[in-house]
Amino acid sequence: MADITQIIRFDDLASKKSPIHNLEGRIKLITTLLIIITCVVSKELFIPIGLEIALLIILHIANLSYTDSFKRLLMLLPFGGAVIIFQPFFHPGNVLASYSWITVTDTGLNWGILLLTRMIVTLTAIILYSSTTPLQEMASSFRKLKMPRDLAMILSIMVRFLFLFVDELAAIRKSQKARNFSINSKKTPYKWRVKQVGYTVGMMFLKAYEQGERVHKSMLSRGFNDTSEMFDEKQKLEKIDYEYLLIIILIIIILEIILFTQSGHLGYLGQNLSIN
């Protein structure tokens, strides 16, 4: 079951070593954004599919398991998938099939397919990014890319305390388990069990609030004020970082050129499926 304590496992995964893991955080963030933007603005299937193939190759280089990545993709898909699934029924166009008052149109179906493809590529890019970049590196990349100071500070502190929060929660759950508490237990009334979970959540809020107060005090005591700047390590980009960025840009340009010159030969993949 997916639960919040899994976040630590994800971060361990992201802290492994591979040519992709070792890239600088900013580069990984920029390339991820590049891929997402290119994919979202393309109206033909060719570019997203090309990018997906490239991403799968990168996943392999990063030593990530295809099965695990696919599972995570399936977990994330329903969020946007719910919107996509209705597309074939809503847009005017040539009717392909109909059942009572429900009709499927070609325009709608094409649009749905395009959206789904875009979504899969976008999610793959994000999965790749999040499985190769620890949370703290993500926070510092955003900061280095000139995210506003206050937001960056909040993000950075949030990342740090997420782990503390998870630890606290795990500790409470362990102590509950040690006294034989189980949410599925048949020995205690259902209402009582739900109440205990409620207490746990309430306690977490209280703890978070109090911790926040104490942290703020400790920050003030080290001179924190409204003009404080955050410390950013000057990290040099290495040759491999530039090469990776260049390769991604090249892949995008090559795909665009092929689409531009060969669109006639690509068939359905080269067709404009967008409704806008």
Added chain:
Amino acid sequence: MENIHLETKNLTFTYPDGTQALKNVNIQIKKGEKIAIMGPNGAGKSTLFSHFNGLTEPTSGHVEVAGEKIIFEKDKLLEVRQKVGIVFQDPNDQLFAPTVKEDVAFGPMNLGLEHDEVERRIEESLKMVGMEGFEEKTPHHLSGGQQKRVAIAGIIAMRPEIMILDEPTAGLDPEGVDKVLNILNDLNKEGISIIISSHDIEMVSQFAEKIFILYNGEIIDSGDKQKIFSNTELLKKAHLKAPVTTEILYKLKENGLDVDCEKITVDETVKEILNSKKN
């Protein structure tokens, strides 16, 4: 009067709910002293500490740092907080940056120092606490003792003149306690005044030169460790226990051996017992 480093004058603090946490506290700490403030849970130690660098504003009375009264204005407070560093009891309250390096950098950054100077101070203070090589580690992944040392480094990096540590050895293993004490002694040798709070009487007897007993928001006694630890009545009142050595000496005295009960260290105690037997 020039060497008085930190002083409180009739310091009184009442919480909004009416609880009087501090009553007329008057203490004087000289430059370069090693001080321990002892007292039972809830005696007001942490509240007192938060007055030392202006985190809490007293209800009446005031605190003076190097002869200057703490004024509750932004720039003045910044100055005070650079001079008086507080290491909190729970490192998790203090270590909030994603990496050790960034955490140690937090104080110096707030002082508005240049990047290179910040780097220098990080290196220097991590070396001082024996945590070099941990720069890129997440505080979360460190052991309790290591977290404590990083928290101390975060304060050292601000180059304070007075360091306050709330229960610096609570929850640490004996080796961890020794490491922290060594760091504090090193800092003290460089002229930094150190104030700690603790219940650990053995540790305090090893470390502190002067002890204040805080009970129910009041300083009920103060003096050198010989004076404090040999006063069993006082210790009892403050819910503290005398060091084992003192207890042994007391028992020996009760049983007719002529010993001086003001000896604290193991060596002194052994010597005292042997001497009295010879006599």
